Amino acid sequence: MSFQEEITFIYGVEYGQVMKDNFKYDLGLVNGKVYINGSFVAVDIYIKDQVISEIVPQGTELPCENIVSCISKLIMPGFIDPHVHINLDLGEFRSADDYESASKAAAFGGITTFIDFLDPIINVDEFENRFAQKMKEAKDSYIDYSFHTTVGNFDDDVDKLVAISRANGIPSIKMFTTYSESNRKISKEKLQEFMKNSSKTSTLILVHAENDYMILNAEVDDTLEQYERSRPAEAEILEIEKLVRIVKDIPGKLYIVHVTCGSSINLIKEECKELIGKNIFIESCPQYFHLTKDLFEQDNGNLFLLAPPLRSADEQQKLKENISSIQTIGTDHCPFTKEEKMRYKVASKIPKGLGSLEYSFSLMYHLFGEEIIDKFTINPAKIHNLYPKKGVIQKDSDADFVIFSPDKTLMIDSGHSRTDYSPYEDMLINGLIESTVRRGEFIVKNRKLVAKTNGQFIER
Template sequence: MSRTHDLGIVDGLVYLEGTFLEANIYISKGKIVDITTNYYAAKEEYTAREKWVLPGFIDPHVHFSLNLGKYTSVDDFKTGSISALFGGVTTFIDFLDPITTVSEFEKAFSKRLKEAQSSYADYSFHLTLANTKESAENFIKKAIESGLPSIKVFTAYSSSNRKTFDGYLYSLMEAASKYNLTILIHAENEEMIIENVPVYEHSKARPEMSEITQIIKIAEMVKHTGAKVYIVHTTCGTIIEELSLRFKDILNEKLFIESCPHYFYFNSEAYLKENGYLYTMTPPLRSKNEQKKLIKNISGIFSIGTDHCTFNTKEKNKKYTGDIPMGIGGIEHSFILMYTLFGKQIIDKFTLNPAKMFNLYPRKGTLYPGADADVVIFNPNYSGFIKSTHTNADYDLYINTKVKGKVEKVFKSGNLIIENEKLVKTAPGNFLRR
């Protein structure tokens, strides 16, 4: 039977959920329609010989246009999405501003939808709770009804009224387990934290034990409630070891761990540098020992987010952490940074895992027919240095980092977007109801 597709990507090594196949993929109307060893007519054809053909990457944790009052993160949805696409990230999930009542939801949702209209990548949001006494079930029903079946809470930041206390967190977990909603948790034991310290004390003031003890407490709650819980930006290898020993029955079944590239590439010694303020984020960078343990325990980490939240040097250049907007960038380099350390074992942590966790599968995270035609052509044999960046921030901590692998082409909904390190086409991203 004769057929003509919109696009063919041929002769590549196609990644299908854990397996590489020598195959061709064909795309029509923005969807993958065939994976085959046959050759068909296509209006456009690209050869991927000796290259990997991967699903577009998903970053489940970004902060574009994050308004902190005094500061707003300098990557908005347009510049942030461009930076993302250069790194092969075709889908991201940002956050609604924290709310304390369900009546505040529509305003928070419409605000972020309006801001995200400039995105060139597809996007969704997590609902975010501040300290609240309203019924957990009310928030959960609203989130699901709105296509946002994930809610983020903090176990710290009572100074800005964002802390969710243990009693409410437990009731939220109980309710979430009935509705199959995912709870994201920023896990730090606030009683062990000292705020507004000199930069060189940033890591000591938010100690490793504040994260370790808090996650163990959360794990116990998960065991009792059966809730699905996702710990964001985990920094310590020790807690992965503890969970693997004491909670292996729920790890990657009910309790899921996210980490970020910066915790693998930098450690707390950065805060002793003259420009240590540039490395500030929360939770902070950890000791060399914890960094080594984190690398050693990569198999216990479910997915990689970037917590991408950029500010300019002038805004970061302060002596005390209370004056510094917390966060760094990294979305553009996240996949190659992690591939450099771990090779192909990290592919699912950028594709299949976040897609399934956040109700995007099988539309995203896979190359099976029916999926959106978001495709990355990746050269696994490249060796070189990171030399360019497309963040709106005036610095990038990863410039001149030695890496393996290179994102050579990025297709979004079947359109070639990135080629030869250039943005060759743009189109509005889509809001994704999950």
């Protein structure tokens, strides 16, 4: 008797049938509309061992442990926030969210991966310590995470730092063109060295672009009313002009974080439209699309303070007109409590930063609809080396999903972050994120937290 005949004899069924009955997918998401290649299609998704195992026509019933029906819902890839600050230490203040609370808020906002920043370093030797510190903090995360290496006034071997950073799964280095007063401003020579390295290694060079000289020499009072003029739109536009010149000369990969002004993007388009999406990547944040600098003049203006500042309605309008030239939306999430924000009247003493993680996608979807999806999924995944593990619904990718009801609405409140307010409070938003799945496990299910902190460091 052959092996197969023996099996058939024992079980009374065909060998193949026995194998099939024993095999079960872990999770099936059926009857929803699934975002694949830029549009929504009617397919079912089956998940096994944390990854997408099968995508099949609707109605194909596969053996599965847990089937979830998603009728009248949209299923998108889990969102990626490439710019968050968690546990940021500012001396007198520390940002309100640790990994537990930030990742919970993120999960309610459909974000399944975020990228935080290591604290700035001046020498290569400091890297190990900064990396170990963040890895320790991030153990409490509900969602997957990665980091960007950050340099201050870096004074060491650029190639060596990039090599060590990449060896630890971090192919991105963040730097500042301002904050010389706290020794965080990168020199022009070092910035060029990083760009040169980037042109060879494709390492992403993230730049906070504001002109240091203009900020240091701004003739304004240290008040909320004049805060925007202390770091004006022109400071961003001028610095971006300088960066564009560097990239035209040295074609590395420049990623400009938190662009606040439509004029900055118009300038890049005039100078080198063809480099956008190839050598120049533009990130903006929901706050610059929804809030304007007039808010600083309200009695509670402190609550809206951040750096770079909110801009005029005119700049905001230009930013909206340029949405198609923006590749990614990051939040720059860095909330503080009301009491902390309101403690001082002098602008320079107020902790700068807002919380947006939980409402980032909703705020942008409300303004732009489906056009915004790629900026939260495939674009950040590709630009930040997470693709095709993240950012896309296809076979073998991580089973990260957002289950979304486009017909429901959401009223914004302080949410799940550890701060006690939201700058968008009481806004009524179209669309509701119902559930979030991270590597095949529901973190949020029907607006309830149902998972344990099980996030992983993702090597990029």
